[in-house]
Amino acid sequence: MSTDLPPPMTPPDCNLRGLPWMPLETGRLLDSDLFLLSTGDEFKAAVALWCKSWNQIPGGSLPSDERLLEALSGSRSWKKVRDMAMRGWVKCSDGRLYHPVIADLAVQAWDGRQVHMEGVDAKKSRQQRWREQLKELSARLRDVGVTPPANPTKAELEHLIALHVDGHVDAQPSTKASRSPSTRDATEMANKGEGQGERQGELIPPVPDGTAPPPGVSSHGASPGGGAGKRSSAEAARPDDVPEKVWQDYLALRKKHRAPLTDTALDGIAREAATARITLTRALEVCCEAGWRGFNAGWYAKRIGDDRGPSGGHGQPRSNAGRHSGFTHEHSDYYDQGVPDDGSIPA
Incomplete structure (x- = not known):
């Protein structure tokens, strides 16, 4: 050059x-x-x-x-x-x-x-x-036993994190997530079995004193037949967390079936809602949609096509369902221990 x-x-x-x-x-x-x-x-x-x-x-x-x-x-x-x-x-x-x-x-x-x-x-x-953030959020959900939905958006995962990880019980539950173990965790969860502090991939924490509630104690802390746990037979009052429109629609349905809604009946619906891991409001909405005068977790599982039964879970919180009965958030973790084994609905 x-x-x-x-x-x-x-x-x-x-x-x-x-x-x-x-x-x-x-x-x-x-x-x-x-x-x-x-x-x-x-x-x-x-x-x-x-x-x-x-x-x-x-x-x-x-x-x-x-x-x-x-x-x-x-x-x-x-x-x-x-x-x-x-x-x-x-x-x-x-x-x-x-x-x-x-x-x-x-x-x-x-x-x-x-x-x-x-x-x-x-x-x-x-x-x-963005992919790395989705991967990290999905891993956090799997750590608490929640399987992320398929092809989720970042907003959906952040919502599920707030609901299941951060414990924001006021967040609306998602129907896309599942409390069942993910595919890669299935073998590990099967080997752990029940009675080891876990059930269906969900941790069951001990009560503050380290003991479980007595077997004969109901949701209200009294024996099922005791006088302390009895409620009035008058028509139940609307819980604060149930919208007025949903409440009136359900009352109209009960009236059509000639079945007054008592406090005892509402407590039974709340227990079944807790078993199905949905809010009391959602349970009443399902009753209105299906024409049911009562609610059963097994019926609900079949309605949404879930063959895992009432304890399979759908990523729904249990704490909202217990609000009607006056439970604190601390006690709501043991709410479903008062559910009858046969899944029957109180009158």
Whole structure:
């Protein structure tokens, strides 16, 4: 390479391969000396070299070898057309030929391509970060025995984290998650069995004093037949967490069946709702939708197509269902211990 020659007119890494077009300034071309002075063969060879230079590296350049130039031009009479076809081309210090107009267009195209590729790389980075966040959120759910839904959004996973991990019981339960063990945890959960502090992949914490509630004690902390646990036979009052519209719809349904809604009957529905891991409001909505005067966790499992039975779970919280009975959040973890074994519904 000679130091007396001008520097290359395009960057050495200028790569325009894959671009299906090359800009053509028609006004400038029609006013050029080449267009006015060249023959058809000369003009054809000149345009062919412009186009071939576009996919050379660096883009906008040509080799200085005469045999290569003849091949790139496609001309059958290269010696006759060479001088006019090579009009404007300059040899630079890297030993290659550059045309100032073509080189300028190549630099513009290369700058645009770099900006585009930077945007593509940034998009890939964002997508990778998003996938990693979804993976981390899903892992947190699996750690507490909740199987994430298929193809979840980040918002759905964050909602489930708030509900099942952070313990935000006011969050609306999701019907897409499951409390059943994930496929990869199935073998591990089967080996643990029951009576080992876990059930269906869900941890059962001890009560504050380290003991379980006595077997004969009901949800209210008194024996099932004791006077302390009895309620009035008058019509039940609407719990604060049940919307007025849902309450009135259910009362109308009970009236249609000639079955007044007593506190005892409502307590039974709340227990079954806790077994099904849904809120009392949702249980009453299902009764209205299905025309049931009462609610049973087994019926509900069959209605939603869950063959795991009442204890299979659907990722629903149990704490809301116990609010009617005046339980604290601490006691609600043992709420379903008062559910009859036969799954019957109190009157």
